[in-house]
Amino acid sequence: DKEMLLQRQLDKAKRILTTNHETGLIVEGLTTPQIKIANCCLPIPGDAIVGYVTKGSGIAVHHENCPNVKSLTEMRFVDVYWASNITRKYPTRIQIIGQNRDNILSDIITSINATSITIAEINAISNARLESTITLKILASNKSEIENVMVNLMKIPSVYHIERRFK
Numbered sequence: 001d002k003e004m005l006l007q008r009q010l011d012k013a014k015r016i017l018t019t020n021h022e023t024g025l026i027v028e029g030l031t032t033p034q035i036k037i038a039n040c041c042l043p044i045p046g047d048a049i050v051g052y053v054t055k056g057s058g059i060a061v062h063h064e065n066c067p068n069v070k071s072l073t074e075m076r077f078v079d080v081y082w083a084s085n086i087t088r089k090y091p092t093r094i095q096i097i098g099q100n101r102d103n104i105l106s107d108i109i110t111s112i113n114a115t116s117i118t119i120a121e122i123n124a125i126s127n128a129r130l131e132s133t134i135t136l137k138i139l140a141s142n143k144s145e146i147e148n149v150m151v152n153l154m155k156i157p158s159v160y161h162i163e164r165r166f167k
Contacts, residue, residue, distance in 0.1 A: 023035045024045065024086040025051075025080050025081065026083055028080075035059045036059070036060055037090065040066055041062050041166040041167070042063075042090070043063040043066075043092070044092050044140055045082045045086050045141065045143065046143025046144060047143055049064060049081075050077055051077065052076055052077055059080065061080050065166070066166055086142070089141055092146060093164065094135075094150065094162060094164055094165060095134070095135045096133075096135075096159055096161070097131060097133050097161040097162075098156070098158045098160055104156070105122075105132075108159070111149070111153055111156060119136055120139055121137035122135075
């Protein structure tokens with residue numbers, strides 16, 4: 001039993017770890033993996049992630065809390081990891097809710113522009129209760145950048161809720 005366990009551990013240690021430089025992700029055992037980041041949850045470095053072998057499209061990488069992961073076949077999951085030397089930016093979504101007032105959108109944009117995060121898309125709507133919901137697609141290098149910008153956005157007067165957004 002101990003020998004089998006030791007052999008399994010040795011086999012696992014010998015597996016090839018290949019980094020896909022385009023995505024900054026590592027997949028165990030594959031030399032040239034076709035990897036794409038799932039558009040439903042847009043995980044970024046620092047997020048806990050899972051890989052899913054799709055039919056015909058390679059491996060889709062999801063945030064582990066993505067609502068779509070719950071409906072996927074467990075047998076098709078593979079281990080994926082973020083590489084440590086990532087230099088690119090990744091898209092992700094955040095949603096900001098606040099009391100509708102003049103210049104709230106301007107204050108949000110100014111706050112984000114003071115960081116290294118790039119705004120890729122903005123969608124802002126107001127409801128009958130004079131509440132604004134602003135959804136941003138932003139480009140960031142890692143989870144801590146997102147967390148820092150969210151802390152700063154909460155300091156904006158009349159902003160009272162911010163969260164990462166999964167479709």
